[in-house]
Amino acid sequence: MTKLGVPLLSVTERDWRPRYIQLAEALRDQIDRGQLPPGSPLRSETDLADSYAMSRTSVRQAIKLLRDWGLVTSEQGRGTFVRKTRHRVRRENMLRYQREKDAVLLDEAERRAAGGTEQDTGLSTGDLEFHAEYQTVPADADLAARFQVPEGTQLLERRYWTTPRAEDAPLSMSRSYLLHEIAAKNPDLLDQSREPWPGGTQHQLSTVGIELDRIVDEVTARPPRPREAEILRVEHGVSVVVLWKTSTDLDGRVVEVAEVIFPGDRTTMVYDVKLNRWDK
């Protein structure tokens, strides 16, 4: 027991590992075991430093590790707390894309009602503050390859993001690209003030005579960039899910490419793969 009456975790000098790692793992055990339930505070840094006869710097290194592992968050002036597991949003992309396609045939009021408020980016305009920003950009090497067009081809870039007003809102931010040549056929498509567009991109494309045939999703993960951390309000030690979505029309032409960023701790992407029967 320490002078504080708290049993010491086994953070010994005989262990060959750095002491800050020993402390981090000891605390992680307590969290895993439920001795430190979600929402509960860790003992303060100075307190831990005293108890374990370590410098505060080393204690902070241990806590930094716990943050990187996504187990705790620190709040200045308050303390460090065990993270509550966030409510996850399930994004069923295969259903969603077909539903959006079907909705194009409905009239505007119906589109607005039945998921019409959904951007192709996965945002709903309920209690979210919606932002859209258009500009024309030349295709870089990556985008040119995805569109199968020469580098430098004019693209309409549309950036979308939302800021949550309510808690636990589903969030994402995205960049969507259209071939400028195609979008220009309908001047409304170049006008960002018409966003949010009921029915999303599939309806927008339908106004210039385009019907989608396939959408290819490519899913990856990486740590958030600073701007993404800010907009998505993800904390330190959380990953983002990156979705590259490539839409192809009936002629096999790539008509939209979008990159959508989701907070990894709040998003699950679902794909339902139906298999062919053997006896067929």
Place this chain on the structure above:
Amino acid sequence: MTKLGVPLLSVTERDWRPRYIQLAEALRDQIDRGQLPPGSPLRSETDLADSYAMSRTSVRQAIKLLRDWGLVTSEQGRGTFVRKTRHRVRRENMLRYQREKDAVLLDEAERRAAGGTEQDTGLSTGDLEFHAEYQTVPADADLAARFQVPEGTQLLERRYWTTPRAEDAPLSMSRSYLLHEIAAKNPDLLDQSREPWPGGTQHQLSTVGIELDRIVDEVTARPPRPREAEILRVEHGVSVVVLWKTSTDLDGRVVEVAEVIFPGDRTTMVYDVKLNRWDK
């Protein structure tokens, strides 16, 4: 210019942000701009500390940030280097699952040849050291819900992982669960020494008369756990992609649940969504 003949980045005291963040962003700019190409070393910590009149601790804080952003890696005794972007492995799950199903009808030699060496987990046994470990466990709350069985139901847990012998090998680690009651119908399925099983799980299940109807993939991301970082050899500041795969047979019964972990910087999951025509 400093005494080292290197132009100082703008890390000033007038800026309201912490100096270690200013330094990190200045270095990030150099990397983004290509002034520090992939593979090139950063100046040493002591060198940077001298140039910018900061303590080495603060410089290390800046470099820690760059590592968290996935931009650099540090190697003890050598230096800190700009990360090379790793070769990505594209995992086309929809194709893969159907191909595995079709392969079940082939004979063993053919299965072995045509992707038969693939575990359902996505491993190929080429230049990888393959590990499999079986044990019987009771279903926890999460698994029970996924299988739609009571908590505590006996499951066969199979853990798979590989250690790369060659460089840049595709990697993953996984836990796969079968209902023990079902697996026990064929004693070979309880015997871990029979791994790697040519044809993977779909063939294993076929030996007890099971044909799969659907596979649902759930994809998420998070920072790696220490064990995962070790096995997958992911560096600090990389995310892992987590795939939960639920397989259902023709009767709608859940017959396999697997969790597969991939290194986020080397894996892209691809789903090709075919849409129905409007005129149908």
Place this chain on the structure above:
DNA sequence: GAGTGGTCTAGACCACTGT
């Protein structure tokens, strides 16, 4: 005002890499 985490310093010793 007391207590918290955030930033920062000026040292120290170590393990590891290259020569």
Place this chain on the structure above:
DNA sequence: CAGTGGTCTAGACCACTCC
């Protein structure tokens, strides 16, 4: 061997939260 990053200390001042 000199130079690198990894660990660690014992302080300091600050911004912030809560009472």
